Amino acid sequence: MSSPLHAGLEAHFAALEKFLAAQELAFEPEVRPMVRDILAHPGKRLRPLLAFGSGAGGPPPAALVRGAGIIELVHLATLVHDDVLDGADTRHGSATPNRTHGAHAAVLFGDALFAHALVLAADHPTPELCRIVARASREVCSGEVCQTFSRGQDDLSLDDYYRHIRLKTAELFEGACQVGALMADRPAGHVAACALFGRHLGVAYQIYDDLIDLLQDDAKAGKTLGTDAASGKLTLPMLLERDRSGKGFLVELRAGGDPRRLISTEAWRESFRRLDAEIAAAEQALAPAEGSPSPFFLLRLTAFLRDAAARLSPRA
């Protein structure tokens, strides 16, 4: 957690890792090694970062650390299931639970992890935390179901595309910000501002992810280029090109054409324009939080995403 994005929140992240490590004991002895394994190689802890940014100011209150930890546990549970479904062997350089323990144990472990996040949420004196966490989790999974069903669906509308990525990614980003601001006892206007920031950032992040899949070098991205198109998934640049140039594009794409060469400059430009618009909307959403320490931390995330996008656009 030594990235510039985490600077100034070192105490928060130290407390978070301690909190997460302590959860092991809530599980049966047989399950504890699985908990240890998925915590051993942390990812970016992006959702806790959103929570901490939204509740920033002074040393981290225990409720904020717990809230951030709960959101991360939900995220980890979804990763465990994603890795089973994708048959992924490694994540963050270490073996996935399905690789180590088989798909059977991994699906059930993901369930237990998610349920444990809700047990922790229910420790809060009001059901508010449970409501946000359970709701965001339901939307994440619903969004993934929708996206699964939309594979190979040529007439997927732009509205449905946005709805799916909002559910799949933006809901938990929004929940993370909301939980962070609430657990740090921020006023309602601040909570709503951070929540809206999270929602727009989530949409932006997912559009960026779509663009990475098409544009970044395999080595850099650590993943194979164009996997979305190969799996029948239509992402934003493809949908925009379809709407611009008609069915011929899809015919060529489905015949195995390289989406990077089939997508026109106009569709790339429009994709980046839409990404910029979400980033700008996220930044504007924070206006009511001005004067609090939150914009300092949260606006680093939009700046980071804007820079990353600028490095990504070779043709736009």
Place this chain on the structure above:
Amino acid sequence: MSSPLHAGLEAHFAALEKFLAAQELAFEPEVRPMVRDILAHPGKRLRPLLAFGSGAGGPPPAALVRGAGIIELVHLATLVHDDVLDGADTRHGSATPNRTHGAHAAVLFGDALFAHALVLAADHPTPELCRIVARASREVCSGEVCQTFSRGQDDLSLDDYYRHIRLKTAELFEGACQVGALMADRPAGHVAACALFGRHLGVAYQIYDDLIDLLQDDAKAGKTLGTDAASGKLTLPMLLERDRSGKGFLVELRAGGDPRRLISTEAWRESFRRLDAEIAAAEQALAPAEGSPSPFFLLRLTAFLRDAAARLSPRA
């Protein structure tokens, strides 16, 4: 729901089915057909029956129906995942979600269903309902992980066997009873009595299930005899025989020997004795609830299980 076990609770079960059917609209349009499908062919609604029995008396309050529905949704979510993991094509005579929509969508749908149950639980004014539901869910999944890991493990202790079945089955039975009594505003002593009843009934039910796997005709049980042994799972009669006659039994069993012929009369007798003991413990647990309508409904369940066990024991 016209079994004698449900008699007198017709209004409760009618309200339950109405409540469950209404949940469809909480999901995205793409997911709604999956919700409809799993509700179309109801099972025994055993956990709602425990909730209704524990909160019985007069017409069903809305909170009780909601509580029973939440518990059933958790149970349905676990069934969706079980069917993916077992590759099962049908349940209650209709196609499983993994059969109709593929394993990918089915795992995610199970997640969404479970999350929705927690969203509903969070509607309750206190976090108590969330806590019970999330906790029981975590234990169910942990128990299934433990049981998965214990397959092929020759030295599984009786204590671990009991711990696993308590987690896998008894925790949600206990939760169902607790939720039912709480949502019907019963006094603390009544809640605790029903909870303990549920716990013992759950253990009894799981032992009975182990015995069915070994003793009931294929046609009657609707499943293949001896599947537990074939999958490397050691159930109560096998563990007792192992402890009685030593390693030779396991060698013959693992070599493909028919467990029904390898298990001695003594081990059968001891299995049935242990089943009876759990049934008796469940019944005794209800003493503090005497004078309330609950024993009338709940004791029908132990009587039913005792009768079913008596019909099952050809050699004991």
